[in-house]
Amino acid sequence: MTNATDVFTITIRRRRWWFWALAGLWLLLELLLLQTALASVAEGEPRAATISGIAAIVLAAAGVLLWLRRGQSQKPGEPSAQPDDASTPVEPQGQG
Amino acid sequence: MKAGGFVAAGGALGSLGALAIGTGVGENQRKRARWIKTVDRPTLSEKTADYKRFSGKDMFAIYVPLKTQRDGVGSFEAEQASKSKRLAAWMSERKPGFSLPDQQLSEGAWTVMRSSRPGTGLLSWTRPPARTPATPAEPGTQRYTASPEEMASTVKAAARLYGARLVGIAPMNENYVNQQVPREDEKQIDKDIVFEDIDVPSVTDTKFVIPRKMKWVVAIAIPMDLELLSRAPTALGDTASALGYSHSAFVVSSLAVFIRGLGYEAIPCVNDTAQSIPFAIDAGIGELSRLNKLVTPEFGPAVRLCKVFTDLPMAYDKPINFGLVEFCKTCKKCAEACPSRALSFDSEPSVRTRGPWNNPGHKAWYEDSYKCFEYWQKSGSACGVCLVSCPYTKGNQAWIHEGAKAAVSVAPATDGVFRILDNAFGYGKQRDPEQWWKNNSSSERRG
Numbered sequence: 001m002t003n004a005t006d007v008f009t010i011t012i013r014r015r016r017w018w019f020w021a022l023a024g025l026w027l028l029l030e031l032l033l034l035q036t037a038l039a040s041v042a043e044g045e046p047r048a049a050t051i052s053g054i055a056a057i058v059l060a061a062a063g064v065l066l067w068l069r070r071g072q073s074q075k076p077g078e079p080s081a082q083p084d085d086a087s088t089p090v091e092p093q094g095q096g
Numbered sequence: 097m098k099a100g101g102f103v104a105a106g107g108a109l110g111s112l113g114a115l116a117i118g119t120g121v122g123e124n125q126r127k128r129a130r131w132i133k134t135v136d137r138p139t140l141s142e143k144t145a146d147y148k149r150f151s152g153k154d155m156f157a158i159y160v161p162l163k164t165q166r167d168g169v170g171s172f173e174a175e176q177a178s179k180s181k182r183l184a185a186w187m188s189e190r191k192p193g194f195s196l197p198d199q200q201l202s203e204g205a206w207t208v209m210r211s212s213r214p215g216t217g218l219l220s221w222t223r224p225p226a227r228t229p230a231t232p233a234e235p236g237t238q239r240y241t242a243s244p245e246e247m248a249s250t251v252k253a254a255a256r257l258y259g260a261r262l263v264g265i266a267p268m269n270e271n272y273v274n275q276q277v278p279r280e281d282e283k284q285i286d287k288d289i290v291f292e293d294i295d296v297p298s299v300t301d302t303k304f305v306i307p308r309k310m311k312w313v314v315a316i317a318i319p320m321d322l323e324l325l326s327r328a329p330t331a332l333g334d335t336a337s338a339l340g341y342s343h344s345a346f347v348v349s350s351l352a353v354f355i356r357g358l359g360y361e362a363i364p365c366v367n368d369t370a371q372s373i374p375f376a377i378d379a380g381i382g383e384l385s386r387l388n389k390l391v392t393p394e395f396g397p398a399v400r401l402c403k404v405f406t407d408l409p410m411a412y413d414k415p416i417n418f419g420l421v422e423f424c425k426t427c428k429k430c431a432e433a434c435p436s437r438a439l440s441f442d443s444e445p446s447v448r449t450r451g452p453w454n455n456p457g458h459k460a461w462y463e464d465s466y467k468c469f470e471y472w473q474k475s476g477s478a479c480g481v482c483l484v485s486c487p488y489t490k491g492n493q494a495w496i497h498e499g500a501k502a503a504v505s506v507a508p509a510t511d512g513v514f515r516i517l518d519n520a521f522g523y524g525k526q527r528d529p530e531q532w533w534k535n536n537s538s539s540e541r542r543g
Contacts, residue, residue, distance in 0.1 A: 039493035
């Protein structure tokens, strides 16, 4: 239950451009490795399929782990130690 | 800043896409990847004063005297007897790749090629005799005319329909035409190939005559079946070559009939009459490689070449450069894979030949065809390991192949990396011959 005197801060953090560039690169690599794995099976190249498949799985796992760690590194209620450059704090507004 | 990043990323992706599927070659050619650059002069094009027309006597024609000279009288006969005995034993014990079905698959694939001889049958140099006097409405009696560009497009479309995958137009170069058509048995004679100012090609008892007005050469590449070729050195691997030759005979003979029907003359050739490789290089089909064979950007060296000489005026194509010569300098995978050590390990191509089977006078990585042919006798097959081992010989499904070839073309510094990756990914290894029959046993063929 909230009181009229409680103050809330909502921070909208915009990710930096390089985050999206890295995410795009990760997605592209993932796509390329998966395509290579599947196409190598069709081409009858088992070693190429295995290496590409394993690389795709490792890259996917690394991406997911990094994503999760990033989420956990900021505890609820704590402001980011290094806020992103485009953070847009919303002015605290009291109720009532 | 953010917008700039998106634009940069989008641009990079766009470039990658354009590199893979974009057009980089003249309008006269079908769309090829942008990393295949056209050039005015072919790579390894310098000729010296030694360059002259090849005798026409390749290893098939000179192996017996060479073998006799090196290993003594009767050595060839002994080698052939040993080979026959070995093949018979392998057949009865059903050795994978040499069982009776394997060997007969190759025999069947040779059928069309074996019925084709220079100047006769499918490879006839002239029109068949008319059954009745020609009327103006009959094909061939009225000439079809169009611009050289349109003519080239028309001929290429027909060639592709008949089974060619890469087609280019090169100018006739008399130096590429063999001096002779060697005899096939003792009853025959070697026939000279000459150029004369005549209207119609002719074949007499003593010579083959090419009209000087035939200034255009349609150079054609037909890909070999990779599923079969990757079973080399076995009879199954040979089947890929045999099929390639038979397809070639079909394509050039069909194209010659088509061209004659348009009112022009045409001489269809497979491996005979002239050197296919220099014409294919001039026509922009590929580059000369460490194998001393043509390597195409699309199919590597796993192609069979053939050509049609004609007086039908067409726009010429330009040679290409896709970074192959630089790649061959560092790669050397074919030389390492060659079971007979017949291929050169030299870093740079040179004018130093290895024997009378080589045509001197130009820079190349000359091969020891004698060692190669001797291994054919030992292995009971026409080998083909070098063709499979080349990093350019790849299936056409994985996008990464196109990316690697593009990188090699635009950034030669990456050559060594791609050579290492090619090995790491296990490409170019011999596949299980028996598996071919299992893969193709269903009523519908895959791929």
